Amino acid sequence: MHKLVLIRHGESTWNLENRFTGWTDVELTPLGIEQARQAGRLLKAEGYDFDVCYTSVLQRATHTLWHVLDEMDRTWLPVVNSWRLNERHYGALQGLNKSETAKQYGESQVQVWRRSYDTPPPALEATDPRCERGDIRYSKLAPDQIPLTECLKDTVARVMPFWNDALAPASQRGKRVVLAAHGNSIRALVKYLDNISDNDIVGLNIPNGIPLVYELDDELKPIRHYYLGDAEAAAKAAAAVAAQGKT
Ligand SMILES: O=C(O)[C@@H](CO)OP(=O)(O)O
Numbered sequence: 644m645h646k647l648v649l650i651r652h653g654e655s656t657w658n659l660e661n662r663f664t665g666w667t668d669v670e671l672t673p674l675g676i677e678q679a680r681q682a683g684r685l686l687k688a689e690g691y692d693f694d695v696c697y698t699s700v701l702q703r704a705t706h707t708l709w710h711v712l713d714e715m716d717r718t719w720l721p722v723v724n725s726w727r728l729n730e731r732h733y734g735a736l737q738g739l740n741k742s743e744t745a746k747q748y749g750e751s752q753v754q755v756w757r758r759s760y761d762t763p764p765p766a767l768e769a770t771d772p773r774c775e776r777g778d779i780r781y782s783k784l785a786p787d788q789i790p791l792t793e794c795l796k797d798t799v800a801r802v803m804p805f806w807n808d809a810l811a812p813a814s815q816r817g818k819r820v821v822l823a824a825h826g827n828s829i830r831a832l833v834k835y836l837d838n839i840s841d842n843d844i845v846g847l848n849i850p851n852g853i854p855l856v857y858e859l860d861d862e863l864k865p866i867r868h869y870y871l872g873d874a875e876a877a878a879k880a881a882a883a884v885a886a887q888g889k890t
Contacts, residue, residue: 645858649822649829742887760841834847
């Protein structure tokens with residue numbers, strides 16, 4: 644049996660301000676740091692340990708991983724950063740307040756932009772100062788690999804090569820894997836792992852900073868999954884994420 648631990652980053656400054664974030668590289672808040680440290684304490688107390696760690700190239704996820712590892716006395720573990728684990732790109736919505744956007748366009752439109760499987764938000768212009776194409780961390784990518792917007796289907800398409808090339812082989816070799824990423828890149832992985840339909844994935848929300856444990860069989864098929872710690876608190880936190888697009 645293999646165990647895979649997925650952690651969405653702790654609260655970010657734009658989570659606190661209820662802004663669409665996507666590839667914008669915002670920091671953790673003090674609460675976000677505490678959530679990450681609490682996740683590390685919980686993992687340690689429950690006897691978890693890891694061999695290899697994966698995260699995105701965005702600091703809210705990277706710092707979450709660092710705080711987790713610091714609490715576990717494991718800051719020396721190898722860490723692989725990949726843009727493929729970045730948050731879903733939110734296009735021209737990046738930076739806008741979610742509830743103001745719902746007031747302007749309606750809650751159902753915002754729900755489509757936030758959660759539909761195959762309808763992306765309006766795209767950024769490549770000339771928009773928010774566009775990440777000039778960012779040095781993506782300099783090895785072809786311009787069209789750097790999205791101007793993404794629906795979850797697009798995120799699945801860029802996360803899956805990372806599952807196939809890195810995460811799955813590491814797990815299969817018996818490595819204990821922890822991954823710190825983002826609400827929608829984790830939704831993409833969970834959709835694949837649990838074979839969730841395009842319709843049902845709309846209802847799945849991932850809370851900040853709570854370790855989500857997948858137990859996998861030898862073929863890496865899920866046996867079961869659960870949030871570590873207080874299950875009711877995790878469900879409440881997921882419901883609060885769902886409600887962020889209300890007016
Ligand atoms: O803004 C974002 O990038 C994501 C995660 O914070 O938000 P949502 O839950 O609306 O997809």
